Amino acid sequence: xxxxxxxRNIVINRASDFDIEHILECGQCFRFYKIGEKRYRIIAHGRxxxxxxxxxxxxxxxxxxxxxxxxxxxxxxxxxDYATIKQSLGKMNNPLHLAVTEKSGIxxxxxxxWETLISFIISQNKHITHIKKLIEDLSKAYGTYIGTVEGxxxxxxxxxxxxxxxxxEDLRALKVGFRAPYIVDAYKKVIDGEVxxxxxxxxxxxxxxxxxxxxxxxxxxxxxxxxxxxxxxYEVFPxxxxxxxxxxxxxxxxxxxxTHIHDYAIEEYGNLAGFAQQYLFYYxxxxxxxxxxx
DNA sequence: AGCCAGGAATCAC
DNA sequence: GTGATTCATGGC
Numbered sequence: 001x002x003x004x005x006x007x008r009n010i011v012i013n014r015a016s017d018f019d020i021e022h023i024l025e026c027g028q029c030f031r032f033y034k035i036g037e038k039r040y041r042i043i044a045h046g047r048x049x050x051x052x053x054x055x056x057x058x059x060x061x062x063x064x065x066x067x068x069x070x071x072x073x074x075x076x077x078x079x080x081d082y083a084t085i086k087q088s089l090g091k092m093n094n095p096l097h098l099a100v101t102e103k104s105g106i107x108x109x110x111x112x113x114w115e116t117l118i119s120f121i122i123s124q125n126k127h128i129t130h131i132k133k134l135i136e137d138l139s140k141a142y143g144t145y146i147g148t149v150e151g152x153x154x155x156x157x158x159x160x161x162x163x164x165x166x167x168x169e170d171l172r173a174l175k176v177g178f179r180a181p182y183i184v185d186a187y188k189k190v191i192d193g194e195v196x197x198x199x200x201x202x203x204x205x206x207x208x209x210x211x212x213x214x215x216x217x218x219x220x221x222x223x224x225x226x227x228x229x230x231x232x233x234y235e236v237f238p239x240x241x242x243x244x245x246x247x248x249x250x251x252x253x254x255x256x257x258x259t260h261i262h263d264y265a266i267e268e269y270g271n272l273a274g275f276a277q278q279y280l281f282y283y284x285x286x287x288x289x290x291x292x293x294x
Numbered sequence: 295a296g297c298c299a300g301g302a303a304t305c306a307c
Numbered sequence: 308g309t310g311a312t313t314c315a316t317g318g319c
Contacts, residue, residue, distance in 0.1 A: 027300060124301040127318060131300080134316095177315030182302090219302045240300035257309095281300075 001078050003068070010060040010068045017082035019105020020053045026106050026282035028229050030119055030132045031139070031157065041149065043139075044111070045071050046156040048147055077107045085275050092268070095250035099279040103286075106278055113197045113230035114190070115157045120225040121182050121217050137174050142166055160190050182217025189215055200231040208233065220262070234274035237265040245290030246280050 001018075004011040012018075024032045024040055031043040039052040049072065050061035060072060073079065086104065090097040118138070123131045135157070142158035142165065164187045171180035189195040195215060200208045208231065212223040224238035239247075239258045247261045248254065269276040284290065 120300075123299090125299055125314080126301095126316080127299045129319090130317060133318095172315090175316065178303090178313090179315085217302065221301060225300070238300075241298090242300065285300085 005065050006059075008062050008064065010063060010065065010072075012058045012060075013056060015053075015058040017086070017105060018053075018058055018076075018078075018107060020051045020058065022103050022105035022282065023076070023107050023109065026103065026278055027128060027285065028278065029109055029111060030128070030135050043146070043154055043156070044075060044109075046144065046146060047071070048149060048154050074110050077110055080107070082107060085272060089269070089272055089276050089279065095246075096276060096279065099276075099283040103279050103282045106282065108232070108234070108275065108278060109229065110232055111230050112157070113200060113226060114160055116226045116230035117186060117197070117212070117215075117218075117222075118157075118163070118183060120222045120229075121186060121215075122176060122179055123225075124179070124217070124222065134174070134176060138163075138176075141170075141174060160187050163187050164191060179217060182215070185216040186218075200227060200233070205233055205235055209236075220258075228274040228277070235266070235271045237262055237269065237273040237277045239265075239277075240281070242281050242284045242289075243277060246284035249284075249290040 001012050001015060004013070020040055021038055024042070029044075033041045035041050035050070036052070038054070039050065042049045042051060047063075047067065049063055052059050052061065060068060063072065086100040090100050119131070119135055122134050122138075126134075139155040139157050140153075142162045143155035144158075144162070146154045146156055148154070163183070166183070168180045168184055171183055176183065186195075190197060195211055200211065203211070205227070208227055209220070209223045212218050212226055213220070218226075221238050221240055224236040227233040227236045228238060237243075239262050244256070244258060244261060247265070248256050251264070252261075265276070266273055
């Protein structure tokens with residue numbers, strides 16, 4: 001996308017298929033804070049960024065042209081043509097058309113694989129609000145101090161090395177509960193090379209999934225999330241409670257096994273499965289699709 | 295107040 | 308191999 005440099009702000013006019021609220025609130029990332037209407041503070045790649053959006057423009061605040069080109073352009077996936085993706089998905093069937101229309105500003109962030117691994121290990125059986133808190137606490141305890149904005153101190157997500165200083169009991173003190181040994185197993189296997197995070201980007205998708213599932217506490221769903229949100233493997237389809245509900249609601253009309261939903265979606269959506277999943281997930285969660293009323 | 299959460303390990307058969 | 312139970316915690 002074309003952009004302007006305005007002092008320390010980068011301004012994108014007529015940003016297409018970009019809604020900062022959709023991008024951040026769709027459940028793919030956790031380290032962001034809403035500080036106003038369509039204005040967010042984001043912690044990523046060891047930096048603090050603010051993004052605001054109005055009808056005509058998106059502004060990346062307090063950054064440089066260098067960081068915008070080297071980091072944020074990639075992070076926000078700005079060079080991908082989402083209009084074509086949505087067009088392809090939208091004409092597949094009605095539910096997808098509905099989801100991509102309603103959540104038209106989603107872009108899949110290119111996040112750090114290590115951060116997504118630990119984040120989604122933590123995510124299991126938890127509400128998103130609590131996941132965000134735990135990741136923030138983990139960053140405060142083991143990450144690097146980045147800076148202070150409006151009296152608030154911010155810390156980067158801990159590296160493998162930094163997190164390796166946390167023992168099981170330290171992690172339990174941070175209230176990660178039964179996930180503590182999972183986090184320990186993750187950094188051990190990454191440090192000793194038993195799990196190669198860098199290879200996830202290019203090895204065959206089934207091998208990549210198996211590689212991640214060597215780690216205790218990493219099953220099919222967490223592995224798929226790491227591959228989709230960190231390793232930009234768009235051919236996966238993570239199935240969580242919301243995706244299960246929305247797929248049953250729109251496609252199956254009865255209780256359906258997760259494995260069947262997964263295999264069906266992979267077949268149906270092909271190399272756009274990951275994108276389809278994210279539109280569906282956000283749509284389902286926002287509108288509480290398929291959730292039992294009290 | 296109690297239910298449930300962007301699941302996975304473990305156990306029972 | 309499939310299905311039920313358990314796990315730790317707190318937001319809603």
